[in-house]
Amino acid sequence: MKEAYEFLKNCGTFYLATEENGQPHVRPFGAVCDFEGRLYFVTNNKKNVYQQMIKNGKVEICGMNKGKWIRVVGTVKEDLRREARIAMMNENAVLSNMYTVDDNLMTVLYFENGTATIYSYSEEPKIITL
Known part of the structure; x- marks a missing residue:
């Protein structure tokens, strides 16, 4: 998991795909955290x-950095613990421009299960179990 986390962190911007009524939706994201060994x-x-992920926790993330790209496929789950939000804020100072830990807006989700695959044009894909 650590390698997938580091890759996404170094991407800066990565893209999260959700689904609603059969229609995919993709958005840019930029903050990740390694908390208790989970992404x-x-x-x-x-x-x-948020509503789409609560209804259907199956998501995909894609990001690119230095000629390699990552796809993270799996199921996410919301973590309502304050400690998880604090960990996210501690690793991503830029979030303080948007959230506070106790604002009742900020929520964190983690990959309950999934697979991250790192690809390149010159190497075999590397598969990481989350």
């Missing part, structure tokens, strides 16, 4: 993306 990301619980 976490953050969103606002008032956004459509």
Whole structure:
């Protein structure tokens, strides 16, 4: 998991895909966290993306960095613990421009299960179990 986390962190921007009524939706994200050995990301619980993930936890993430790209496929679950939000804020200072730990907007989700695959044009894909 650590390698997938580091890759996404170094991407800066990565893209999260959700689904609603058979229609895919893709959005840019940029904050990830390694908390308790799980891959976490953050969103606002008032956004459509949050509602889509609560209804259908199957998501995909894709990002590119230095000629390699990653696809993370799996099921996400919301973590309501304050400690998880604190960990996210500690690893992503830029979030303080949008959220506070106790604002009732910021929510964190983690990959309950999934697979990250790192690809390149010159190497075999590397598969990482989350």
